[in-house]
Amino acid sequence: QKEVEQDPGPLSVPEGAIVSLNCTYSNSAFQYFMWYRQYSRKGPELLMYTYSSGNKEDGRFTAQVDKSSKYISLFIRDSQPSDSATYLCAMRVAAGNKLTFGGGTRVLVKP
Amino acid sequence: DGGITQSPKYLFRKEGQNVTLSCEQNLNHDAMYWYRQDPGQGLRLIYYSQIVNDFQKGDIAEGYSVSREKKESFPLTVTSAQKNPTAFYLCASSIPGGGYTFGSGTRLTVV
Numbered sequence: 001q002k003e004v005e006q007d008p009g010p011l012s013v014p015e016g017a018i019v020s021l022n023c024t025y026s027n028s029a030f031q032y033f034m035w036y037r038q039y040s041r042k043g044p045e046l047l048m049y050t051y052s053s054g055n056k057e058d059g060r061f062t063a064q065v066d067k068s069s070k071y072i073s074l075f076i077r078d079s080q081p082s083d084s085a086t087y088l089c090a091m092r093v094a095a096g097n098k099l100t101f102g103g104g105t106r107v108l109v110k111p
Numbered sequence: 112d113g114g115i116t117q118s119p120k121y122l123f124r125k126e127g128q129n130v131t132l133s134c135e136q137n138l139n140h141d142a143m144y145w146y147r148q149d150p151g152q153g154l155r156l157i158y159y160s161q162i163v164n165d166f167q168k169g170d171i172a173e174g175y176s177v178s179r180e181k182k183e184s185f186p187l188t189v190t191s192a193q194k195n196p197t198a199f200y201l202c203a204s205s206i207p208g209g210g211y212t213f214g215s216g217t218r219l220t221v222v
Contacts, residue, residue, distance in 0.1 A: 043117075
């Protein structure tokens with residue numbers, strides 16, 4: 001079983017809908033949680049960075065962490081066709097720099 | 112502008128040949144990483160380096176080698192021992208405790 005699980009999708013939504021993405025993990029030592037967006041044939045770019053449990057909002061993006069359930073989520077409000085990409089979750093323990101990535105969820109926002 | 116530069120963008124390797132992928136960063140980051148990305152498999156860590164002249168194997172180091180002679184540079188050699196090298200290779204860097212900054216990737220194909 002992988003340490004971080006993520007549904008590969010594809011997740012198809014109409015423009016303007018809310019996109020809901022999530023990851024589950026098994027290592028209770030993970031303390032820092034990230035979401036990356038990756039366009040086709042490009043490197044991932046960091047979207048959200050959160051520590052421990054709670055919510056964080058940045059524009060149309062909201063990240064949630066529920067450490068008791070070992071579950072993290074990313075919500076994209078008012079989705080646009082330009083949000084069509086693969087979204088990767090990543091996490092790490094308190095000490096060290098190594099990230100563990102989920103497999104990514106492909107999202108398609110249709111005009 | 113600061114960032115990570117990977118070259119070449121596309122690379123073709125013949126059977127039995129070693130090839131080297133370049134990764135250069137001007138972000139003054141201490142840590143650098145190499146990942147391999149295959150369809151449906153997410154990012155898998157090949158090698159990482161926390162400081163100059165030091166590096167550690169990741170999860171799939173067999174058939175690969177690296178060097179870290181300068182802070183800015185972390186080249187990856189794909190040797191003939193790597194039996195299935197066709198993939199998208201991503202280089203990243205980070206500060207301690209920070210998120211990763213990724214390059215644009217190199218797509219390697221065996222011909």
